[in-house]
Amino acid sequence: MLTKMIAAALAMMPQWVMAKKMQRATPERPNIIFILADDMGYGDLHCYGNDQVKTPNIDRLAETGTRFTQCYAGSGISSPSRCSLMTGKNTGNTRIRDNMCTAKGITGLKISPKGDTTIVRRANLLPQDTTIATVLGTAGYRTCLVNKWHLDGYDPQAAPNHRGFDEFYGWLISTVYSNDPYYYPYWRFHGDSLINIRENEHDAHVRHNTEISTDDAIAFINRNRKNPFFLYLAYDAPHEPYNIDDTSWYDDNGDWNMTTRRYASLITHMDAQIGRLLDEIDRLKLRDNTLIIFASDNGAAVMAPLKELNCNAGFKGRKGQLYEGGIRVPLIVNQPKKVPVQTLSNLVYFPDIMPTLAALTGSEQSLPQNINGMNILPLFYGDKVDTDNRLLYWEFPGKQRAGRRGDWKAVSVKAGQPLELYNIREDMTESNNLAGKNPEILRALDEEMRQQHHPSENWPLPGE
Numbered sequence: 335m336l337t338k339m340i341a342a343a344l345a346m347m348p349q350w351v352m353a354k355k356m357q358r359a360t361p362e363r364p365n366i367i368f369i370l371a372d373d374m375g376y377g378d379l380h381c382y383g384n385d386q387v388k389t390p391n392i393d394r395l396a397e398t399g400t401r402f403t404q405c406y407a408g409s410g411i412s413s414p415s416r417c418s419l420m421t422g423k424n425t426g427n428t429r430i431r432d433n434m435c436t437a438k439g440i441t442g443l444k445i446s447p448k449g450d451t452t453i454v455r456r457a458n459l460l461p462q463d464t465t466i467a468t469v470l471g472t473a474g475y476r477t478c479l480v481n482k483w484h485l486d487g488y489d490p491q492a493a494p495n496h497r498g499f500d501e502f503y504g505w506l507i508s509t510v511y512s513n514d515p516y517y518y519p520y521w522r523f524h525g526d527s528l529i530n531i532r533e534n535e536h537d538a539h540v541r542h543n544t545e546i547s548t549d550d551a552i553a554f555i556n557r558n559r560k561n562p563f564f565l566y567l568a569y570d571a572p573h574e575p576y577n578i579d580d581t582s583w584y585d586d587n588g589d590w591n592m593t594t595r596r597y598a599s600l601i602t603h604m605d606a607q608i609g610r611l612l613d614e615i616d617r618l619k620l621r622d623n624t625l626i627i628f629a630s631d632n633g634a635a636v637m638a639p640l641k642e643l644n645c646n647a648g649f650k651g652r653k654g655q656l657y658e659g660g661i662r663v664p665l666i667v668n669q670p671k672k673v674p675v676q677t678l679s680n681l682v683y684f685p686d687i688m689p690t691l692a693a694l695t696g697s698e699q700s701l702p703q704n705i706n707g708m709n710i711l712p713l714f715y716g717d718k719v720d721t722d723n724r725l726l727y728w729e730f731p732g733k734q735r736a737g738r739r740g741d742w743k744a745v746s747v748k749a750g751q752p753l754e755l756y757n758i759r760e761d762m763t764e765s766n767n768l769a770g771k772n773p774e775i776l777r778a779l780d781e782e783m784r785q786q787h788h789p790s791e792n793w794p795l796p797g798e
């Protein structure tokens with residue numbers, strides 16, 4: 335009976351799905367590993383100009399691959415930025431546009447690092463929201479999220495394994511067991527099950543989240559070495575609170591305070607774990623068949639050693655703001671013999687990732703109609719495509735908005751304040767507001783930005 339049912343189910347699958355499912359990854363249709371840091375600034379990596387933080391493994395990816403100097407995250411904070419990455423939309427169009435919503439959604443407790451609790455409201459991804467995992471799944475890729483999702487709001491049924499991912503190992507917002515204590519958690523989800531990490535109990539600090547995540551990633555890769563896979567490895571580092579016991583890389587930096595030492599250690603520790611992951615990929619002989627992408631979800635936070643380490647590379651603003659310091663992030667792409675060694679200044683951002691990976695895997699037919707990103711795959715493989723003659727757009731509904739087209743950027747980071755205008759090519763630090771001198775450029779940008787805003791039931795604006 336069961337055999338008959340399986341045979342019937344297989345007969346109903348389109349032939350191309352079955353054919354692709356059986357294919358191993360190849361250099362032309364590679365495995366994909368997307369590594370995301372959390373709150374790591376544009377200037378935190380040695381290969382992006384930092385002369386104090388040690389990142390030899392990420393540097394090696396940059397030195398043997400393509401690095402982008404003008405990549406932008408989806409937003410200035412986690413949930414909307416990750417939503418943009420996962421769904422190919424900008425924050426005028428995404429389901430999630432801020433960490434907390436103002437209407438509908440689900441209420442729950444937010445616990446500060448100091449232990450204070452407040453009641454907040456969060457939105458979550460809905461079943462009808464097509465994710466990058468849904469799309470790559472149709473191409474026969476086995477998909478997995480390791481660690482941070484942050485798109486479940488307070489609904490555990492909106493976990494990644496209910497939104498397109500085949501597998502999930504990590505933490506959710508929707509539970510008191512959310513990565514608690516941060517970086518040395520007692521509990522972790524494996525799919526819908528909570529697994530106890532006994533070694534960490536009683537504040538033992540045995541297993542650091544960055545190591546647990548790397549273990550989960552390596553196990554997934556081993557299980558899937560014979561079929562194409564998409565691994566989204568979303569580390570916590572270097573998000574606050576800066577909990578890491580091993581600061582040995584910087585113990586000789588006597589003039590650094592503990593915050594600076596721990597922050598830099600979280601990054602270097604992550605870099606070392608990425609090195610361990612790369613060694614495993616080499617050992618499995620998957621290196622040539624695997625595209626590796628590295629980025630950060632937003633700029634460095636106000637608690638980070640912004641001055642001491644120049645985390646945001648001198649850009650204006652920080653996490654939470656739509657100035658360059660909040661949204662400009664590193665983007666490194668690497669695949670030996672396929673991705674050329676070069677540095678590109680094309681304007682690209684998170685909504686581009688979904689259509690790009692769809693093009694890479696031949697799953698464009700599964701993309702939703704209303705995405706905002708463009709396919710930038712030609713850039714990954716050494717060809718050209720015009721990315722700059724379009725508007726990149728961001729908003730925190732009713733509070734902040736920004737748009738960039740070519741050299742120009744219009745931005746406002748306070749509710750009710752007029753847009754400022756900067757020529758980013760000449761003025762990367764957004765120091766010289768040209769709004770008064772170029773009213774027509776500003777008006778055109780403003781009009782285009784308004785067209786990018788679509789009403790949201792979770793963030794209704796006056797009149798919507």
Ligand SMILES: [Ca+2]
Nearest residue numbers: 372373412631
């Ligand atoms: Ca973040």
